[in-house]
Amino acid sequence: MGDAAAAPSNLPVVFDIAAGAxxxxxxxxxxxxPPGANDWSCRPTPEHPNPVVLLHGQFADQTVNWQTxxxxxANHGYCVFSTNWxxxxxxxxxxxxxxxxxxxxxxxxxVSGFIDRVLAATGASRVDLLTHSVGGLVGGYYVKFLGGQAxxxxxxxxxxxxxxxxxxxxxxxxxxxGMAGLRTAAESVLGDMSGPLxxxxxxxxxxxxxxxGGGVAVPGVVYTNLxxxxxxVVVPYTSSIVEAPxxxxxxxxxxCEQDLAEHVALVADRVTAAHVLNALDPAHPVPVPxxxxxxxFGG
Numbered sequence: 001m002g003d004a005a006a007a008p009s010n011l012p013v014v015f016d017i018a019a020g021a022x023x024x025x026x027x028x029x030x031x032x033x034p035p036g037a038n039d040w041s042c043r044p045t046p047e048h049p050n051p052v053v054l055l056h057g058q059f060a061d062q063t064v065n066w067q068t069x070x071x072x073x074a075n076h077g078y079c080v081f082s083t084n085w086x087x088x089x090x091x092x093x094x095x096x097x098x099x100x101x102x103x104x105x106x107x108x109x110x111v112s113g114f115i116d117r118v119l120a121a122t123g124a125s126r127v128d129l130l131t132h133s134v135g136g137l138v139g140g141y142y143v144k145f146l147g148g149q150a151x152x153x154x155x156x157x158x159x160x161x162x163x164x165x166x167x168x169x170x171x172x173x174x175x176x177x178g179m180a181g182l183r184t185a186a187e188s189v190l191g192d193m194s195g196p197l198x199x200x201x202x203x204x205x206x207x208x209x210x211x212x213g214g215g216v217a218v219p220g221v222v223y224t225n226l227x228x229x230x231x232x233v234v235v236p237y238t239s240s241i242v243e244a245p246x247x248x249x250x251x252x253x254x255x256c257e258q259d260l261a262e263h264v265a266l267v268a269d270r271v272t273a274a275h276v277l278n279a280l281d282p283a284h285p286v287p288v289p290x291x292x293x294x295x296x297f298g299g
Contacts, residue, residue, distance in 0.1 A: 011071035020064035030061030036074025057133030058100035136160025163239035164202030217244040224279035233263040256290035268298025
């Protein structure tokens with residue numbers, strides 16, 4: 001089959017987290033690209049010159065995370081690509097199918113190789129990133145430390161813990177253990193269990209590294225952060241806010257009180273989806289609806 005310029009698809013777009021769960025049930029390994037993604041013959045158009053690379057959240061995968069956003073973007077004429085990051089290949093099934101379990105630095109190396117493959121296949125000079133949760137830190141590390149600054153144009157992050165998180169007071173607990181000389185041991189245990197979790201804690205050395213040298217946002221990349229005041233994972237939710245000239249921060253409820261999406265539901269949220277389209281193509285904005293969106297389930 002020859003190369004084909006990206007043309008708008010006509011894929012079903014379901015604003016329901018259950019679509020991801022159903023897709024994962026059909027493919028328990030979580031390695032099936034979502035609808036509209038990974039057509040390696042796709043060629044970007046002048047209207048959308050950058051392929052969009054999707055990076056899922058911790059413990060999720062490309063199959064479950066992007067059943068809404070991937071077909072939506074393909075329907076708007078984007079070349080869409082998705083990958084899994086953080087796979088522990090030596091684990092037995094079913095734990096091997098749980099992604100996002102390597103240190104962020106290692107996962108970012110995986111993403112770097114994938115983006116190079118996308119650029120080579122499409123002939124594009126840059127990609128845009130759409131990330132969820134810790135996928136934002138993986139993409140952010142790639143941009144800041146692995147040469148991604150020259151390869152990423154727009155970076156749209158859903159619920160990225162840019163300033164870390166104190167979910168379940170985990171950061172506070174680790175700090176207390178540190179006072180007893182046990183922080184290193186505690187972080188090691190957390191890392192063995194969950195990969196990047198100790199790095200995401202607000203007081204971690206990783207977060208300090210991300211904040212160094214001018215902060216997480218690097219010049220030349222345009223960032224949009226989409227966040228929810230009901231986020232139960234990124235605590236406080238304002239940890240997703242970055243103050244920099246090249247960053248736009250949008251709390252989805254500020255324009256729509258009916259949107260009750262929290263951390264999970266942002267990926268299947270009509271309000272968020274419109275903001276994503278506008279962040280990727282601000283020259284051709286679409287109306288941002290205000291509709292009821294359920295926590296966890298989306299809408």
